[in-house]
Amino acid sequence: MATGRTHRPATRSRGIPEATVARLPLYLRALTALSERSVPTVSSEELAAAAGVNSAKLRKDFSYLGSYGTRGVGYDVEYLVYQISRELGLTQDWPVVIVGIGNLGAALANYGGFASRGFRVAALIDADPAMAGKPVAGIPVQHTDDLERIIRDNGVSIGVIATPAGAAQQVCDRLVGAGVTSILNFAPTVLNVPDGVDVRKVDLSIELQILAFHEQRKAGEEAAADAGVAAAAARRESAEQGPDGDVPAVMPA
Amino acid sequence: MATGRTHRPATRSRGIPEATVARLPLYLRALTALSERSVPTVSSEELAAAAGVNSAKLRKDFSYLGSYGTRGVGYDVEYLVYQISRELGLTQDWPVVIVGIGNLGAALANYGGFASRGFRVAALIDADPAMAGKPVAGIPVQHTDDLERIIRDNGVSIGVIATPAGAAQQVCDRLVGAGVTSILNFAPTVLNVPDGVDVRKVDLSIELQILAFHEQRKAGEEAAADAGVAAAAARRESAEQGPDGDVPAVMPA
């Protein structure tokens, strides 16, 4: 995920691993909660528990940012909040546009977490002329015709796509054409973008399918445990999947 | 993500890598599209392009499932659709409940991708008594009081949490108590679950923060490119991460 820019200049030591970057927001959230409770310092053990990771990983992650802790004591909460915010680029304001104001787009527009961390919903855009002018989450919806102008007028570099799958690539192309270089895609489709543009995708159906895989595995193990591992496994093996032949009706739709 | 179950029994060769599992839904989607266009076979190169990965990765992924291709020809589309569906556990029907019918919950209930792939929204649950009985996406909302009964009556093992962060852990505990063993969490909070329960999280704010990180980095590199890479990089090196002090404004906006 989040590919683009394959030819990293491999510049110096500043390469924070992607896995670490993906966890920084988690740490930041936990730290913000501590900060609100006026907790002055926190150990890697405590913070890791709050963020749902283990402490070795957290310390390693922080080591990429610098030496911000104090041995024997822990980390200064406020200081870390600032350092991580800066590292993530949250000390500045990021205007974002949301394209596709259906159920999901509207939910996103209303989502408080957006505004709270440096992101500002600069505009809502939809292709339906009937929606134009209607306010959603207090922001008037604008028509797709004006997409390029809206992007440029607001200096938007981050776009959120919440359109139907069929419209996503076209919307993506127009966003990129107008200068957007980061896209959060909720449409269940693969987006093609030029180098230098980052795409992250959120796909509800994919997440559920991954859960189903594990759920199925659990059910299998359970059954196996009930009746002697090898026997049960073998039984299901043959019952459920014949040699192959008759591909039974593949999913309704 | 999706931790839980640390003590994998390491059963036989059936251990499909997690990274592969996460891509199977992607392949499945691409294959389904081909199937609808009645394309009979597809090469790893073509399918990989459609799924947005490279062909070596795809072939390696498929090799964990078995030898389902034909050298010199490619893969049989229908057959692969069936094999992947089965591997993911989509040949059976998974009843899911959605808890928290706010904007997001309603959007999820209306999301077509749910129903289309073996998942059936068995119930919608909300804590607001005023919502009880109201239909959302054609399904009447039920009150949280009945959560346990609903889970059991419907044999639900997958739950979706779309409540505010403050309610999520409590809802999670009740879901797990009632027998749910897979949770898709949209609330921006860390969920604690017992071993054997899988949690996957979808967090809009985290995705945006990751994009912001890369966006910021691009802005920095751009600036560097303007003025002679090495020199600029060296300059930023010393300016930006001195002791800490003055963080130079990166990118006007």
Add this chain to the structure above:
DNA sequence: TATTGTGAAACCTTTCACAGCG
């Protein structure tokens, strides 16, 4: 003394490159 910061080991994932096969 309690806790960080980090080399080194273990593990997982991706990519390469080509033998094997239809």
Add this chain to the structure above:
DNA sequence: CGCTGTGAAAGGTTTCACAATA
């Protein structure tokens, strides 16, 4: 001949375990 399937190499991530130190 063309394309799959896969060992082996390369690269990335997590965990271990302990020296360094406030």
